[in-house]
Amino acid sequence: xxxxxxxxxxxxxxxxxxxxxxxxxxxxxxxxxxxxxxxxxxxxxxxxxxxxxxxxxxxxxxxxxxxxxxxxxxxxxxxxxxxxxxxxxxxxxxxxxxxxxxxxxxxxxxxxxxxxxxxxxxxxxxxxxxxxxxxxxxxxxxxxxxxxxxxxxxxxxxxxxxxxxxxxxxxxxxxxxxxxxxxxxxxxxxxxxxxxxxxxxxxxxxxxxxxxxxxxxxxxxxxxxxxxxxxxxxxxxxxxxxxxxxxxxxxxxxxxxxxxxxxxxxxxxxxxxxxxxxxxxxxxxxxxxxxxxxxxxxxxxxxxxxxxxxxxxxxxxxxxxxxxxxxxxxxxxxxxxxxxxxxxxxxxxxxxxxxxxxxxxxxxxxxxxxxxxxxxxxxxxxxxxxxxxxxxxxxxxxxxxxxxxxxxxxxxxxxxxxxxxxxxxxxxxxxxxxxxxxxxxxxxxxxxxxxxxxxxxxxx
Numbered sequence: 001x002x003x004x005x006x007x008x009x010x011x012x013x014x015x016x017x018x019x020x021x022x023x024x025x026x027x028x029x030x031x032x033x034x035x036x037x038x039x040x041x042x043x044x045x046x047x048x049x050x051x052x053x054x055x056x057x058x059x060x061x062x063x064x065x066x067x068x069x070x071x072x073x074x075x076x077x078x079x080x081x082x083x084x085x086x087x088x089x090x091x092x093x094x095x096x097x098x099x100x101x102x103x104x105x106x107x108x109x110x111x112x113x114x115x116x117x118x119x120x121x122x123x124x125x126x127x128x129x130x131x132x133x134x135x136x137x138x139x140x141x142x143x144x145x146x147x148x149x150x151x152x153x154x155x156x157x158x159x160x161x162x163x164x165x166x167x168x169x170x171x172x173x174x175x176x177x178x179x180x181x182x183x184x185x186x187x188x189x190x191x192x193x194x195x196x197x198x199x200x201x202x203x204x205x206x207x208x209x210x211x212x213x214x215x216x217x218x219x220x221x222x223x224x225x226x227x228x229x230x231x232x233x234x235x236x237x238x239x240x241x242x243x244x245x246x247x248x249x250x251x252x253x254x255x256x257x258x259x260x261x262x263x264x265x266x267x268x269x270x271x272x273x274x275x276x277x278x279x280x281x282x283x284x285x286x287x288x289x290x291x292x293x294x295x296x297x298x299x300x301x302x303x304x305x306x307x308x309x310x311x312x313x314x315x316x317x318x319x320x321x322x323x324x325x326x327x328x329x330x331x332x333x334x335x336x337x338x339x340x341x342x343x344x345x346x347x348x349x350x351x352x353x354x355x356x357x358x359x360x361x362x363x364x365x366x367x368x369x370x371x372x373x374x375x376x377x378x379x380x381x382x383x384x385x386x387x388x389x390x391x392x393x394x395x396x397x398x399x400x401x402x403x404x405x406x407x408x409x410x411x412x413x414x415x416x417x418x419x420x421x422x423x424x425x426x427x428x429x430x431x432x433x434x435x436x437x438x439x440x441x442x443x444x445x446x447x448x449x450x451x452x453x454x455x456x457x458x459x460x
Contacts (some may be wrong), residue, residue, distance in 0.1 A: 031368065033267070033399075036372050037375055041069065048450075050273055057258070058259075061253065065236060079152040093138070097137070117313055118314055121310075125304070126305070129296075130301075133293060137293060141289070142289075153453070160451045165439060168442070170232035176432075177225045194414070197414060256438060260313075270367050276366075276367065277364065277367060279363075286351070365402040378437070388426070392426050395426050
């Protein structure tokens, strides 16, 4: 009988060795190059610095804000806390398959009530984690840690992108406030000159109505631009974990200019930078671990245990009376019949694993699609910016001719004010074009996962 038990135990061990747990191969169907970026001819630009891309704006204030957000953002701090929680829970999962020793002391009465015992117990249980149970639990824990790490990186990407985006909006709003203030002064001058022309019977009284309407529009536009400035400053404060913006942010500064950009990273490089892909891979690992655990439940649960019981008879009149009951041996829980419940759980876990693989493929497809759209948007905004710069340059050339005409007495102050108004409108369009191009770069870097990479202490 003992030989049969030993043979069954050894058979379990040998069968367990055949049930390895590993995640399935992941799809890697990525295009060889970007469709929205033409192939480089001649010198290839240097690789894009994904970990410090905002520094290309050459704005020290922006650099300080990003650095402060990395230390003070509450959402990032929460993600880092969840990462530490995942590591602690993974440790708990690992020690579950180490020998577990428990000691206890309590009193026990026999059913007749004639005797009473004081018992000391010492129990040790070692769950062997056979049939892939231990490896599956480890793989699931690794997936959960990777998932938390991906969330930390996603928080970094979002914080950096939002800081830069709101800073661009802040400076653009301040530039528009200055432009609208100057435009209001020009429209006030036009209103006065229009009144002079009306008194001189050079213009009908109805000709002043468009000027008055533009003055009202300027007031409304100025109020909206100040609201945009406040909204951007308040958003930056929230990203820094503050309730109020820094008054220094409301001091107007030059608008950050977007650098020349060429995406030299190939689509395959996104596998190393995009946190959504990290998380999708982590979901596959966690699902593979769950599938392995469900499969292990189809087989016997084997553990080694020992128990040592020391009982002291409190009802005897002898000076001391002890009884010892040492036990040692394997504990085997064999599934016999559960109406297919365990098999259904295993099949469901396998389906969840297949779904996670499909989700990983979807993450790849969505990442490529978002990057292509971001590249196309950036190309369009660059075209708009070039047109706006050409228009402003044309007005500068016309301004010299306008000044010469006024000096010769050919052009009137009224015509000069009208020209100044058109020039200011072109400047406002240029401000919007610069901000839109910078926003397009922010969107592109967010699509490719641009942010500082995890520190060594956070690496899985």
